[in-house]
Amino acid sequence: MKIDDFYRREFGVVAGIDEAGRGCLAGPVVAAAVILEYDIEEVCDSKLLTSKMRERLFDEIMEKAAVGIGMATPEEIDLQNIFNATKMAMNRALENLPVKPSFVIIDGKGLDLGVPGACLVGGDRKSKLIGAASIIAKVVRDRLMEKLHDLYPEFSFHKHKGYATKDHLNEIRLHGVLPVHRMSFRPVLENLSRERLEDFLEKKLISRERFDRILGLLEAREGVAFGKERVGHNLTLFQTRGQG
CATH class of the missing domain: 3.30.420.10 (Ribonuclease H-like superfamily/Ribonuclease H)
Incomplete structure (x- = not known):
């Protein structure tokens, strides 16, 4: 059956x-x-x-x-x-x-x-x-x-349909993130600047709630990057002192 x-x-x-x-x-x-x-x-x-x-x-x-x-x-x-x-x-x-x-x-x-x-x-x-x-x-x-x-002709949405293809990722890097992107997704977030996010809010292209959510993710990402930079810096100092 x-x-x-x-x-x-x-x-x-x-x-x-x-x-x-x-x-x-x-x-x-x-x-x-x-x-x-x-x-x-x-x-x-x-x-x-x-x-x-x-x-x-x-x-x-x-x-x-x-x-x-x-x-x-x-x-x-x-x-x-x-x-x-x-x-x-x-x-x-x-x-x-x-x-x-x-x-x-x-x-x-x-x-x-x-x-x-x-x-x-x-x-x-x-x-x-x-x-x-x-x-x-x-x-x-x-x-x-x-x-x-039709709204964003610089993006080939009619071809890749928004999937994470090589062409789509290149378009994001070249033209920047759009309000129709899922900004919480890592490949998008990694290419989103705080200035662009603020511009979306100022032009009322996104809600305040969404802005706050994505800003928190951006700040967390920046904090992780800063932490890695500090660890690398301290490790370099340690190695330099060890050589002395």
Whole structure:
């Protein structure tokens, strides 16, 4: 028996939930919840499909399924951490479902959404419901990232979609951090200056709460760097005195 059929038989109305963009350096994390009465055979993990296949299946899923979409912004990711922000996006997707499921199956582990459900590691390859959710989340997020490219043409968001690719890291170094970046993520934080952060706040591009959070991380990073410098300096003095 297929895993989705097992859960349908046991619990009735079952929703599959997955996310896209959890590991990115920019943009939101997007989640989708999908209820299908019957499987769409070609559906599988969105990462195994071409962009054209995802777009075609997206239209079919939207036509045949009950779908809810939710997201968490870069600000929410910075304030809540990516794990909690992912759960926030998934709960919003559930809330936006037009039909209330009696059970949910979620790709991953440890993602308790406070509703009856189960987590499946590698669920997007085991379950058509989760696979359908992964396609919806991926297509929605990709479209959002393409719009970000229109706003920031110096960044190739339409290509790397905010992931930590070599091109994206080079763009951050060359053009600087943007408000749409996840500033709490190390590769971004390492390229963020206090002056740029203050400029974001002055122009009201970020909230005071987010500013305070990232400033604390910057100061902690500077403190660690200063501590390493002092240790190195003291070690040099010790070695010099030892030679004398």
